[in-house]
Amino acid sequence: MTSGRPPTLDDVARAAGVHKATASRALNPATRHQVSARTAYRVSLEATRLGYVPNTLARGLRTSRTAAVGVLIPDLTNPLFPPIVRGIQDRLEQHGYTALLVNTDGDEARERAEFNALRSRRVEGFIVATARRHHPLLELAVRERIPFVTVNRSTELPTVPAVLGDDADGVAQAVAHLRALDHTRLAHLAGPQTLSTGYVRMRAFRAAAPGAAVVECASYTEAAGYDAARLLFERHPHTTAVLAGNDLIALGTLRAIEDLGRCCPADVSVVGFNDMPFADRFRPPLTTVHVPHHLMGVQAAQLLLDHLRAAAPSWSILLPARLVVRGSTARRRPGPT
Amino acid sequence: MTSGRPPTLDDVARAAGVHKATASRALNPATRHQVSARTAYRVSLEATRLGYVPNTLARGLRTSRTAAVGVLIPDLTNPLFPPIVRGIQDRLEQHGYTALLVNTDGDEARERAEFNALRSRRVEGFIVATARRHHPLLELAVRERIPFVTVNRSTELPTVPAVLGDDADGVAQAVAHLRALDHTRLAHLAGPQTLSTGYVRMRAFRAAAPGAAVVECASYTEAAGYDAARLLFERHPHTTAVLAGNDLIALGTLRAIEDLGRCCPADVSVVGFNDMPFADRFRPPLTTVHVPHHLMGVQAAQLLLDHLRAAAPSWSILLPARLVVRGSTARRRPGPT
DNA sequence: CTGAAAGCGCTTACAG
DNA sequence: CTGAAAGCGCTTACAG
Numbered sequence A, B: 001m002t003s004g005r006p007p008t009l010d011d012v013a014r015a016a017g018v019h020k021a022t023a024s025r026a027l028n029p030a031t032r033h034q035v036s037a038r039t040a041y042r043v044s045l046e047a048t049r050l051g052y053v054p055n056t057l058a059r060g061l062r063t064s065r066t067a068a069v070g071v072l073i074p075d076l077t078n079p080l081f082p083p084i085v086r087g088i089q090d091r092l093e094q095h096g097y098t099a100l101l102v103n104t105d106g107d108e109a110r111e112r113a114e115f116n117a118l119r120s121r122r123v124e125g126f127i128v129a130t131a132r133r134h135h136p137l138l139e140l141a142v143r144e145r146i147p148f149v150t151v152n153r154s155t156e157l158p159t160v161p162a163v164l165g166d167d168a169d170g171v172a173q174a175v176a177h178l179r180a181l182d183h184t185r186l187a188h189l190a191g192p193q194t195l196s197t198g199y200v201r202m203r204a205f206r207a208a209a210p211g212a213a214v215v216e217c218a219s220y221t222e223a224a225g226y227d228a229a230r231l232l233f234e235r236h237p238h239t240t241a242v243l244a245g246n247d248l249i250a251l252g253t254l255r256a257i258e259d260l261g262r263c264c265p266a267d268v269s270v271v272g273f274n275d276m277p278f279a280d281r282f283r284p285p286l287t288t289v290h291v292p293h294h295l296m297g298v299q300a301a302q303l304l305l306d307h308l309r310a311a312a313p314s315w316s317i318l319l320p321a322r323l324v325v326r327g328s329t330a331r332r333r334p335g336p337t
Numbered sequence C, D: 001c002t003g004a005a006a007g008c009g010c011t012t013a014c015a016g
Helices: A009-016 A020-027 A038-052 A056-063 A081-094 A108-120 A134-142 A167-180 A196-206 A221-237 A247-260 A293-309 B009-016 B020-028 B037-050 B056-063 B081-094 B110-119 B136-143 B169-180 B196-208 B222-235 B249-258 B291-307
Strands: A068-073 A100-101 A127-128 A148-151 A162-164 A187-192 A213-215 A243-244 A269-274 A288-289 A317-319 A321-323 B068-071 B097-104 B126-128 B148-151 B160-167 B185-188 B212-218 B243-245 B269-276 B287-290 B317-320 B322-324
Touching: A009 A038, A009 A187, A009 B291, A020 A038, A020 B243, A038 A269, A068 A108, A081 A100, A081 A293, A081 B081, A081 B097, A100 B081, A100 B097, A108 A134, A127 A293, A134 A148, A148 A293, A148 B126, A162 A293, A167 A196, A167 A243, A167 A288, A167 A321, A187 A196, A187 A221, A196 A213, A213 A221, A213 B185, A221 A243, A221 A247, A221 B097, A243 A247, A247 A269, A293 A317, B009 B020, B009 B037, B020 B037, B056 B212, B068 B081, B068 B110, B081 B097, B081 B287, B081 B291, B097 B110, B110 B136, B126 B291, B136 B148, B148 B291, B160 B169, B169 B196, B169 B243, B169 B269, B169 B287, B169 B322, B185 B196, B196 B212, B222 B243, B222 B249, B243 B249, B249 B269, B291 B317
Parallel strands: A068 A100, A068 A127, A127 A148, A148 A162, A162 A317, A187 A213, A187 A243, A243 A269, A269 A288, B068 B097, B068 B126, B126 B148, B148 B160, B160 B317, B185 B212, B185 B243, B243 B269, B269 B287
Antiparallel strands: A288 A321, B287 B322
């Protein structure tokens, strides 16, 4: 029954008594009409009988369309990325495409190596979640006219389509919320300024709260958030409200607050960014800016797909952000301060 | 500078003044020694100068080795899977392999379609995290001698290598912990019995706590955990300790306890399973059985790789589970019961 | 409507 | 050490 190698188109053709070119046309929905109904039927029958699975590599070699795209993310275990990736996969799959996913861990050399590995698999384009504001590899990609879009983060090259959350608006909502709770001594624990998210959120914060304290975190991690928060409370002990660069930084901030013998939200309010999965189950439940990550992935995939079909100039997409108020923010306690 | 199509091996060969067969040998580390040092150097030089990226599809077509494996998971946004996938990717990458990842959402038809799509890309084998105890598709894969291993869950076919956590031991530890806290009215909210994890944990619970209440959840989700917990407390209101089938079921249980006006851990202790990311940040911090998911992925990838190299009969791997005690379990309150 | 032929970009026995 | 040739499994103008 099962021979050593999987059946080829030629095997199917022979079994159906036709030439492999005819079998090819019969099996491809786009060319089926070029073939008599009877032939199409016989070929399909033999194909299923033999368990024929077309060889995508061979087709790709011939047509130079692989129906694969590369997806670059920093780290899949960062809770931000699974929903984005899932959105990408869902939309790609609808179009018969496959995502080839790689982690870069923020390492430039590794990113370059992975990028080339993906090119050697002849992906038709890239979805990039690792963009930095200045990004030599992406400059190269632009020069070589390699189709790509960025997601969540952008790069400071013109003409690169991006799918982003409306970070500036999210920050404005967060600051307005804290103001409405009577907080006057605000601070921002900013994400890395090499990343567009860190930069945009910080600028929006400065615009909304001129003169307020800002400390930059070394990375978007709980540990970096903890360190930055310690520094912040050392320098500005009377801070009563913190806008964190993202939810992981917020988690680090919560730990720092606890270690300092203070309490969130009684003494200090904390707002995160992203609304990561299970943020509502934390202690305290995290007030945070929700960004529609799954949708972001879907839109990024769609944008790339559009780009691949028509070489037409593409646009960027800004998705709405929305403050979600939970337990980590409270009215400022009227006190001696 | 940049022509329309990417440079081929023949372009490089011509630029270096040799035949493409020679260029091929020069560029492949395994055959470089068949070529003079001078030629090897010249070819490499031209390759980098032209920005040559070998076409993996063409190579794969010729050698029938694609250096790709398919990975089947239920849903990437389930927090259990990112660490496993990351482990798989890390080990695969070390060997120059790539993972092709697909989500099945527990849908059998979809799984079959994805499976065939992956076969059409000529993956060399599969890592399956979607295994059910009875699994027609995997039976087919065994019959057709398609190399695969299962991870986290197993299937009831002999000869299929699996990488699993030691669930039975994890359950034993959890029950011992609850007993040590004086709990006598234990209950288990079991995972689906169609899955090896649900089945094995339930059997281990029955063995450790004969006669104790067991309710099966419809799925490994928070919602199903909530429903099952409501049912449990209706039937067995005096339950003081619950072992949940996994952490998501535990989260549903916590919500049910709250809705019933009771308190965890004061009234009811809850133990989860898996130690999902940020389980320590929940309210209350979740006592749970830690399973080394990243390592699990690494081992699964290694096992498949071994399998691909030597057709030798392979083995299974059982990784240690370890109870992590946090805030959701406490000594039973001496009361009127 | 169908077949014969060429070719996508590689690798690898086979000669020399 | 190097080259010429065949072939992996498809698709697609080109004839008929």
